[in-house]
Amino acid sequence: MATDSVAVQLTGIEKRFPGVIANHDVNLTVRTGTIHAIVGENGAGKSTLMKTLYGMHQPEAGTITVFGEQKVFRSPSDAIAAGIGMVHQHFMLADNLTVLENIILGYEPTKGGRIQYGEARTKLLQIMTQSGTHVDLDAPVSDLGVGQRQRVEILKVLFRGARILILDEPTAVLVPQEVDELFSNLHRLVDDGATIIFISHKLDEVLTVSDDITVIRAGTTVAEVQPKEVTRLKLAELMVGSELPSPHGRASEVGTLVRLQLDHITVAGPGDKHALDDVSFEIREGEVLGIAGVEGNGQFELCETIIGLIKPLSGTLAMEGENITHTSPHHRLMNGLSYIPFDRHREGLLLEAPLWENTLLGRDGDPQFLKGPFINATAAKADSRQVIDQFDVRTPSELVPAYALSGGNQQKLLVGRELSSHPRVLIAAHPTRGVDVGAQAAIWEKLRAARDAGLAVLLISADLEEVIGLSDRILVMFDGCINAHLTPAEATPELLGTYMTGGVQEVAS
Amino acid sequence: MSESINESVDTAVSKLQRLFKGSGQQSVLITLASSLAAVAIALVLAGILLWATGKSPFDAYSKMLEAGLTNDKLLETVQRATPLIVAAVAVAIGFKMNLFNIGVEGQYLMGVFWAAVVGAYVHLPSVLHIGLIFLVAMAAGAIWAAIPAILKVKKGVNEVIATIMLNTITLSIIDWLFQEKFRHEIPGQLDVKTKLLPTTAWLPDLVKNRLSSFVFMALVVVIVFWLIVYKSKFGFRLRASGANAIAARTAGISSNNMIVTSMVMSGAIAGLAGMTYLLSTSHAYGPTRPEGYGFNGIAVALLGRNHPAGIIVAGLLWGFLDSVAGPLQIAKIPQSIVLVIKAVILLTVVIVNEVVGRRVAKRTADRTAAQLTLPVVAA
Incomplete structure (x- = not known):
């Protein structure tokens, strides 16, 4: 599975907004065919970094290398062309269109101005078999639950030929059973050679699902660890940079009123x-x-x-x-x-x-x-x-x-x-x-x-x-x-x- | 010494900043600058249009200024602005609740008509008489605005459609009532009107035949609007409901109540828009009735961004443009250029506001993040 080839390498990334350094000296190496988790507090700069990688804005300094080739992304379409896809936390689907229509939207295979639905369907069925997901392509998106919508978003990215998937807090909206399903799908994708960058707050999930973990704190990468080397508490402390209060135990009694x-x-x-x-x-x-x-x-x-x-x-x-x-x-x-x-x-x-x-x-x-x-x-x-x-x-x-x-x-x-x-x-x-x-x-x-x-x-x-x-x-x-x-x-x-x-x-x- | 000066300069600057910071979203300065820029762009675009039709834009604009900046025309500007400001306040109340009251046009006509009818048949001391007429006008407008509100709350009818249709219905009803019931013929006069109001109901002019004292009432309307919408508990709930109806509902604010109350208030204010015409100019309802206050009021509310001060400024601008239409005609420059300028100003204001609003939102978010991230990064 995990090979030594590197899918994404970010070196010395710096991103400034007027008066603020959102990212500085960020270094990230994502091995091909792995699930790489990025963890950090809200506002630590995870999203800024992912937006940089997806071409939504340009860094002031640093280099982006994808599959050994140095890249400059002017827009998300450059990133998509390089094989990078992003699944946003808030889904971007048109409710009244079918799954198939949503997936091909903006990327329709056409012949003589006509949309080749058959061709799109064949390609999608193939992608679904490979990744072990299944969604009814003809169902209107409005009928789908949250978990299924997310699958549609992932299929959308795969349909555009992405080999590197960025998932922004994908489990925030899912229930435990759906989370398990998502993870098994992600593993199938990785087995198939895809690379996944996974942003999350939920440390237990990060520890179970990922191959490598990078911790971001206050705009910079502070640690790269393997899940087997750390405990949940240690990871949380790396994120906030200090010790955490314990969540359990109570001193008072339940009253009678x-x-x-x-x-x-x-x-x-x-x-x-x-x-x-x-x-x-x-x-x-x-x-x-x-x-x-x-x-x-x-x-x-x-x-x-x-x-x-x-x-x-x-x-x-x-x-x-x-x-x-x-x-x-x-x-x-x-x-x-x-x-x-x-x-x-x-x-x-x-x-x-x-x-x-x-x-x-x-x-x-x-x-x-x-x-x-x-x-x-x-x-x-x-x-x-x-x-x-x-x-x-x-x-x-x-x-x-x-x-x-x-x-x-x-x-x-x-x-x-x-x-x-x-x-x-x-x-x-x-x-x-x-x-x-x-x-x-x-x-x-x-x-x-x-x-x-x-x-x-x-x-x-x-x-x-x-x-x-x-x-x-x-x-x-x-x-x-x-x-x-x-x-x-x-x-x-x-x-x-x-x-x-x-x-x-x-x-x- | 120099340090203390620095300090006092700093506090003065921050005080000034706070003064201009309104609700903390967009400073008054930025709003003002963007509105002025929009007007300037509109003038350039209209100038290009004039030039393309073979007229000199410089001629036209200098003619407008020359004619507009005379005493007479400035009074006319205020006189014309008065009903527009009142109508714009009515529209703005709706906008604050996220309701688009296009029916102001019909509501003020209802106000004028019923006030003229009722006012002509009562005899009261002047102050009471005028007060009664105001009340009748407000009630007529309010009842007329309650119809779309109730339709929306009970049946989910979109208020835009209901009010547009009611505007047409208003004209038919008033025409019928006037022709069949309330036409008051005076032998030897061609000018047919409803029965003339007794002089106790005439509002005095500030400047004879130029400026009605109703302008004070318009100011009162603006101030009351500001107090109610921006300062009162009711206004807070109205704005909360308009900004996020679901969050307001969760906080125990019934949006149905808010829809009905704000529409009724909007209609009541709308009912007053025609009072300059009724009480100072015509003293009766007739076929010379005013028109377009409602639609121009929408424009003025948009241009003034539903803010009391903005509405006054925008109303005066509209009044000015209306007042120079005549002199332009005389100078052989088509007066429709005034319509073009108004329309282009409106479009550019909407576009410029949108662009500026987005930039300001992004900057605010970045600055907030900046103030929080910087010390952490430094640490």
């Missing part, structure tokens, strides 16, 4: 199906209840129902004994409920607005931010600065628009906003999705501290390590139902995986 209670909640879904079917649970003060499950099994509807954005068909919801089933979302949010939503860009932030308006969103009913009918901007800004300080949001000021922050810092701001209203119940959906280990540890710390102070947390996460590490009890959701109750001690990723895909729990306790 029931903060949130769901009683036989049923919610309508598409068609005759119920999105939530007879869901009941309670969360006590100082307790974290984890919900594990493959995305799309009712977690989203569960959160929206608790917030009050979806009205249940039947069942009751109570907070600290008060029936809130028929109250408005605004009422609930003003009375001790907080929500860290699934997707910070879609549901959480006003990207164009300054940070202080973002920390004010949803809290504008609080009298401390008002002067009569007007917003007290001074107080709102001061509060925003406090959130920024307490949650270590890295930003020059509260006046910067939210889009200017990295994902991890946006998430810290969001978590900070939701915790600083001193909620008694917090719904945390993927609180650390797509953030680097440093920010993840910080967010966990804050959640733990709030829990110790009596907060009841409903934790929904695709990161099983997070669910097991933070929760006091774990429920598994499948197809709108709760189909397993576990303690973190008995939960293993494998066991959770079984229940998450519909395995039935033996009734024990």
Whole structure:
């Protein structure tokens, strides 16, 4: 498999933006036919480096050598011509076209102005057999799940003849089963002679899947290691350059007061199906209840129902004994409920607005931010600065628009906003999705501290390590139902995986 | 000594920067510069067009300045700008909620018509009379704007289509009502109008027949707009809902409520756009009714970037261009060049804003990254 020939070599790469050195003295050697992981904190310069390699911008200094030939990439098409393809983190597919149409888009084989669909199909079938992937070429992309969309993106790159694939955080959107599938596909590709550069935050994955690992910190390459030489902790420390706090253990006890209670909640879904079917649970003060499950099994509807954005068909919801089933979302949010939503860009932030308006969103009913009918901007800004300080949001000021922050810092701001209203119940959906280990540890710390102070947390996460590490009890959701109750001690990723895909729990306790 | 001077210069500079930094997104200076550049580009393009049709652009422009910079014409500029500014504020309220209210045209006509009808049949002391007329105009505009809002909320009808269709419907309804119900014939007069308003409802002119005191009301409208949209809690929710409806919904802000409220507010303001005509010029509704305030208001709102100060400046520019159309005609330069200039300004402003906006966004992101990365790199 791994040979000594070098697919990509970057030497002394330096990339400057006005007033900032994003990459300097970056050296990277990727052997042909290997999976090479690039790890680093958000903002460490991984993406800048990959954009340089893919021709999206030009470096100020340094050389790029591909298969022994020195190259200058003026644009991505130069990089594609040299056999480099990139699979972006956010998919770029046209929903209303079929898989086949999406793949050939912009690269259509034509004869006399007519698109040769037959030819494209034959070539794709061949690529799919070789790489061991399968996607229905005639299905509209809108029908596909996330994992399948990603396969389409990979096929798109292969169709353009790429021999070197750059994958930008490919597993961020996948569930464990899909991750396994992706990795087996990647191995098939590598066996077939392809070279893969793989950017990730998830160190466990990096350690299992890659042949070589390069660590980037503060814009430069600081270490090149082999997975067998390092532990997860060591790798994380190389990334942040210091020792990390441990994620486990709790000092306080779960209280007796029931903060949130769901009683036989049923919610309508598409068609005759119920999105939530007879869901009941309670969360006590100082307790974290984890919900594990493959995305799309009712977690989203569960959160929206608790917030009050979806009205249940039947069942009751109570907070600290008060029936809130028929109250408005605004009422609930003003009375001790907080929500860290699934997707910070879609549901959480006003990207164009300054940070202080973002920390004010949803809290504008609080009298401390008002002067009569007007917003007290001074107080709102001061509060925003406090959130920024307490949650270590890295930003020059509260006046910067939210889009200017990295994902991890946006998430810290969001978590900070939701915790600083001193909620008694917090719904945390993927609180650390797509953030680097440093920010993840910080967010966990804050959640733990709030829990110790009596907060009841409903934790929904695709990161099983997070669910097991933070929760006091774990429920598994499948197809709108709760189909397993576990303690973190008995939960293993494998066991959770079984229940998450519909395995039935033996009734024990 | 020199150090302390340096320090005070630094703080002064940062204070100035903050002053011009508005919401922290794009400085007022950049916005101003890009808008001025757009106007300059538009003048050059229109000049090329003039030159291509065999007229001298320099002649045309100097004629415009010569005619436009007289006292009379400057008053006319303000007089013409007044309704456009009011209409633009109405449009801008919609834009802030991500709604495109093309129906301002129909809404102010409804306002003028019903205010003329109701105002003619009441007798009140002047202040109350005028106040009542304002209220009727606002209510008529608001009710008319509520229709597309309710259609959007209940049935998902796009407000652009609904308001365009309502504009056409407005004209037919008003024409019918006027001809059949409210035509007031005075023997011996050819000028047919609705019943004349009692003089208690006449707004005094600041300069006789040149400038109506309604200009003060327009200023009040702009200030109230600024206070409500940019400073109030309601405005914050409106802007949040317009910027990201899903995030606003998640934060407990009902976007349906916001759609209806903002459309109704927009319609109410729109209802006031025709008040110069009704209360200062014509004192009744008639076939000489104004037209185009709504469409020009959209242009003024776009040019002014939905910002109160921008709207005033853009409204005055539009008023100026309208006021010089006549003198150009006399100088044998086709007055349609004014239309061309307006259209080209609008296009260049949209394009220049887009380009500048992207660059500013990228620079802001890079600068933010820079302020954070530099110390780390140095360490």
